[in-house]
Amino acid sequence: MEIDRRALFVGAAALLIARPLAAQGAPSAMNLLAAARKQIGVTLSYDPAYSRLPFPGGDVPRNKGVCTDVVIRAYRDAFDVDLQALVNADMKRSFSAYPKRWGLRTTDRNIDHRRVPNLELFFTRAGSRRQIPRSADTWQAGDLFTCLVNRSLPHIGIVSDKRAASGRPLVIHNIGGGTREEDILTDYPMTGRFRWLIGG
Numbered sequence: 001m002e003i004d005r006r007a008l009f010v011g012a013a014a015l016l017i018a019r020p021l022a023a024q025g026a027p028s029a030m031n032l033l034a035a036a037r038k039q040i041g042v043t044l045s046y047d048p049a050y051s052r053l054p055f056p057g058g059d060v061p062r063n064k065g066v067c068t069d070v071v072i073r074a075y076r077d078a079f080d081v082d083l084q085a086l087v088n089a090d091m092k093r094s095f096s097a098y099p100k101r102w103g104l105r106t107t108d109r110n111i112d113h114r115r116v117p118n119l120e121l122f123f124t125r126a127g128s129r130r131q132i133p134r135s136a137d138t139w140q141a142g143d144l145f146t147c148l149v150n151r152s153l154p155h156i157g158i159v160s161d162k163r164a165a166s167g168r169p170l171v172i173h174n175i176g177g178g179t180r181e182e183d184i185l186t187d188y189p190m191t192g193r194f195r196w197l198i199g200g
Contacts, residue, residue, distance in 0.1 A: 028079075028198040029142025029161070035078035036070060036158050036172040039179035043069070046176045053110045056085040067156050067174050068114045071144060074158060074172075079197065087113035087122050097121065116154035120146050123194040130193045136168040136186050139193070140200050145171065145185065146192040159185065 039062070047064035057076070060069065075081045088109045091098055095107060099117045112118050123129060123144065133139055141161035149155045157173025164170060164183040172181045 029140070029200065031078040032074050032142050032158065032198060033161055033172065035076075036074040036179070037181065038077065039070060039073055040172070040181060042179070043174060044178040046174055046178065050111060053084070055088070055109045056082050058084055058110070065174060065179075066114060068116060068119060070172060070174050070179050071119065071156055071158060072113060075197070081197065083119070083122075084109060084113045087118060090122055090125060091118070094125075097125070116146055116156050119156060120154075120192050120194075123192075123196050126196060128194045128196040130195050132190045132193045137163075139169050139185065140195070141169070142195065142198045142200070144192075144194040144196065145190060146194075147188040147190050149175065149188050151189060154191070155188065 042062050043065050045064045046066060047060070048066050051060045053059065059073065059076075062073070065073075072083045075083055088107055091107045091112055098112075098121055099115075101117070102115070113122075130143070139145070139159045141159060143159040144156060145159060146154060146156045155173070155175060157171040157175075160170040160172055160181055162170045162181065166183070168183055168185055170181050170183055171185050172179065173184075174180070175184070
């Protein structure tokens with residue numbers, strides 16, 4: 001029972017830290033992007049292996065990870081906001097609301113926050129879902145996007161403030177070769193757009 005209370009306390013504390021960030025406006029998007037860019041050249045591989053993590057603040061070694069780790073690390077480094085603790089606390093409150101595709105009967109703080117469908121639901125429950133733009137040039141820097149690679153594999157990344165020659169925003173993500181900033185925003189069917197804790 002003590003572990004559950006600690007998780008809820010950590011989650012509540014992280015929310016208290018996070019609330020003032022929304023009032024900071026657009027500069028917060030630049031902080032998020034700066035934190036994401038610092039992963040480029042550091043996270044060099046894609047490794048979806050299950051790992052036991054410390055809690056809170058757990059992470060796999062930074063030289064590897066998956067797409068969700070880019071987002072988790074960016075929010076942690078930019079704002080000291082711990083998605084591991086927040087997702088765990090929300091899942092403990094409302095486990096039945098979360099996807100059941102992995103056959104779990106309870107939370108798993110090692111992996112729950114590293115699954116795209118869980119992050120999509122968490123951001124939605126936090127009131128951060130936005131309409132997916134019809135045109136690529138109306139995405140905002142700092143937006144989170146989710147899509148389906150090969151129409152089946154959930155993926156997430158952060159929309160950059162930089163643009164390709166075509167005008168399409170670049171994204172910072174890890175789709176297989178480590179954290180990169182590249183031009184793929186509308187290459188796959190979109191499933192979500194989120195703007196969490198930043199202005200605009």
